[in-house]
Amino acid sequence: MPYIIGIDIGGTKTSISLGSSQGKILAKEVFATGSLKTTLSQAKGVIRAFLSRYDKGLKRTKGIGISCAGPLDLKKGILYNPPNMPTWRNVPLKKIFAQSFNLPVALDNDANAAALAEKLFGAGKKVDNLFYYTVSTGIGGGLILNGEIYHGASFDAGEIGHTVIMPGGPKCGCGKRGCLEALASGTAIARMAREKAAKNSPILRLAGKRKDIDAGHVACAAEAGDRLAREIYARAAFYLAISVTNVIQVLNPEMIVIGGGVSKTGPLLFKPLIKSVRAFAWKRPYRSCKILPAKLKDKVGDLGAISLILKKS
């Protein structure tokens, strides 16, 4: 059985895994993402340990997949200066790991990797054309066409978080106004709650201070029945529904998979979401498109990285 190494580099933690081509994770180690030098050396140490424990010099390891938040140059295999990681500047990730281990290395952004993992091992197993949303602090996306990640002309396809949903709407972290991310992300949900929560609101009680309100508090209050919290989730779901509708109209995919922290609230998001998409999208493409929660949950980071080494059979 061939092995694959996955490296999932996040702003706060880095996960190294060893998995099978069937998507089974056999070993995994997680550590805090530190300075570039420390993190690379830790990662290499873990990979060496995995290889000696599992591969045992038998060359059963097919390659190393690296999943990482951007900005990336996928052609050159370089990670530019990610926010909050000051020592990481123009890092030729692909080259570094290829040279250290003499193995094929594939690099992609975390949303594309997650999309492919959901296609190979998760909700999208039976389809070849899907769009994946990750709705979390930010919103990312990945487009799978014919079973493979579709990258586009400059490797920027799938950037659904910065499509404009409400011209002139709330300001987005990217500098524009009315992006999907500014309307339906965890950050947007928290912002709406901070703006609207009355003094005696359960949201505020859960958070303690207004400035500490996050999407988790809103989800918790909504599940406990708080009206404002439910309205805020429905609002986010409404904007997400417009985006999903537009993806259905333009791409007519077989499936839309929605993952990320905000999606974990289940029906709170999915019920109003699907109601609106049904109202907005044309019947035939709507009926041809399953809208499902992501399946891989906390494994999506590791399986995303591992997926990058697996080609369509």
Place this chain on the structure above:
Amino acid sequence: MPYIIGIDIGGTKTSISLGSSQGKILAKEVFATGSLKTTLSQAKGVIRAFLSRYDKGLKRTKGIGISCAGPLDLKKGILYNPPNMPTWRNVPLKKIFAQSFNLPVALDNDANAAALAEKLFGAGKKVDNLFYYTVSTGIGGGLILNGEIYHGASFDAGEIGHTVIMPGGPKCGCGKRGCLEALASGTAIARMAREKAAKNSPILRLAGKRKDIDAGHVACAAEAGDRLAREIYARAAFYLAISVTNVIQVLNPEMIVIGGGVSKTGPLLFKPLIKSVRAFAWKRPYRSCKILPAKLKDKVGDLGAISLILKKS
């Protein structure tokens, strides 16, 4: 040299053409679209005449391409009940022409066919991935991926006219609100002018009566320097820019081609359009995407139909 027959069925006229695989139109005949029976019999008569004049029984004709406004079932090759063509109900177009002429027949909607024609013979000759807009009375679209029409799960991909651009915006012909078609089509331009033109407006002078204002009058007034008319065009261009931005963010195409009657105004539409897309879209995918007017102009209908028979080389 192989020949191809093109049939372009529109609500008011039907065009039959005979062209080469290089996109040269050698013969063409246009007649008013009438009842189903009359139109089919006229079309067959013209095709027979073309075949006897050009093919001369030498079997150099490769097939018949049919381009048609929807609603279509592309899998079954059926045209359902198009608006304003009451006698056309559930017409098995593909079967009818295949049986009559014993030739391969391909059917697609007019926007997809036009997209392919622009890729093969027009603005998109040098690229393999483009999105085509036709901005006319309505707004349609076609997606070309890897040099071919991308149809999606239920053959509904490319329906850009009914993506939602402004939630809660003006009512669209499709019943929804805030669709691109309700904001940037010729119909939308005329509606804005009817709503806003003052009594002494040059737009109104050109049209005669308020109810007779169409997009052509607005274009004419704008070209003559009328401020309101220019504002209306800029408004339509702004909404179109949001759609173009979103296509760039999600699909990262090499090219966006814009055709249809409204695009014929040139800079009036393209100048504000490109300015807004540059402001809204991310730099890298924006720079990778040429935004160009369609090149085939009045030939796009015939070449669209003909294109359907041409496979990627």
